[in-house]
Amino acid sequence: MASKAKHLVEELSHQGPHRVLRGDLALVGLPGVVHTPAEGLGLPAVAFAHGWLQPPVRYRGLLRHLASWGFVVAAPGTQLGPLASHRLFAADLRTALDVCTGVRLGDGSVSVDAGKLGLAGHSVGGGCAVLAAAEDSRVRAVATMAATQTKPFATDAASRCGMPSLHLAAGKDLVAPAVGHASLIASNWAGEAGLRTLPKATHMGFTEGRHWSNLLLPGKAEYATQRVARVLLTAFFLVHLAGNRRYAPVLDADVKGTVIETAQAA
Template sequence: MASAKQIVAELGRPGPHQVLRGDLALVGLPGVLFTPASGELLPAVAFGHDWLNPAPRYLGLLRHLASWGIVVAAPDTERSPFASHRKLAGDLRTALDVVSTVRLGGTARGAAVSVDPRKLGLAGHGMGAAAAVLAAATPPPATRVQAVGEPYWESGSEIAEARGQVEAVATIALSESRPPAQDAARAVHRPGLHIAFGKDLVSPPSAGAEPVAAAWAGPSVLRTVKKASHMAIVEGRHWSDLVLDGKADLGVGTTVKALLTGFLLHHLNGEKAYADLVDGAVKGTEVRVYRESSTV
């Protein structure tokens, strides 16, 4: 079996699939969509953007995932200074519902692609990472009346294996949220990969990813990229750069692409060849396993 170093080298490069870009606005939700040019019953992930940042700042990462056979939907909502984590979490859920219930794309040279509703994941950066945790903690569909004072992610919690059940969650430089992602993490029983940045002044690992990884109910791995700053994975320039510390780093971006791709392919598509990447030794990173299982 290939080592973690070899897997990073492989998955850090674009995958074998041609990629198509779409627009979620066609179904009433602002955002972008990337799919492989063809495929049936593919895995899919909804990706949440950071505070103030537009979804197009992640086009390289989203396109990379699609090149490896993963359908990716990124809502471009809740971008104001007073954005709601809860609403962005709802939009991530909506994006998963859309991609898992309709056929996507299709050209004169190829048929539309389809998503397997049993292969759904959530991911995000900063604020979007926290929203992904909130979204994962909300079982679909919530069918019973919520009790007074009950955390909203517990509503409908007796439902198992419902259509749209999220199977894996990845967070990148997770920021604090309202309601707290740490509390929601206690209701997430699926595998979680939490990528923290060691030089992050916006969301230091001790305040963001670490408590969430420790509270996670399911298999949980914390991977710290030691020399990365908060904005390491974004692209281009945006006015939010004036208020958020850090800048894009190509090397960090490549590492994160490989880690995220391997985690999603392993847990959503059952590709065991990438299992060692989840908690194996990767140059420039430190890894801590909070909770193991046979599926980590």
């Protein structure tokens, strides 16, 4: 990795300069959580989609990390059951963006720029983020982690997404194989699509802490996987939502623990 990119990766691995506040989306009628910088007007915002059976709290470190770097991050806590509707969850993500743009957050000192909206998600949440992006012209950037297929198909929806995207695949994923869903989504993406594999990561490595669903799903929380995901998603959204090109070298760098891939169609 070039010296400049290595320095930027190290910088992004730490909390950003903003003090972070946490709020409850239920106050505006949508179960879930929102993390924001303590203050700031015209901020970028990201709606984050949890994985199958996973409560938003399992991504708290990532949500707080993004907020510390200047993003409003809303994570709906809906569709948590085993038979969750992917279509409705995608709609909830779009509603979360509506909340971010339509409500003054914090004590009124935090607002969002409607031209700086993004989506992110893990597992089935990654697929749902793609579904939501395909139906929402406001979305400017999308990032997924170990994305899985959805109904309707995220792989088809990707062909209607012209915004930049970043897709992280787990090399030891037994749920969504690295050469499967993430690669297909990236290869079908209508706009710019970056694809990386984390060779040592499992499907659940992106989650934090323990949860009863670990009895059903292979893998467990992995600090190294979470660290890399925080760095790459933060750099990606800083560049494509906040317009901060200083961190662009990270997106092309040989980041330790990842392999840059070329998406292959089926």
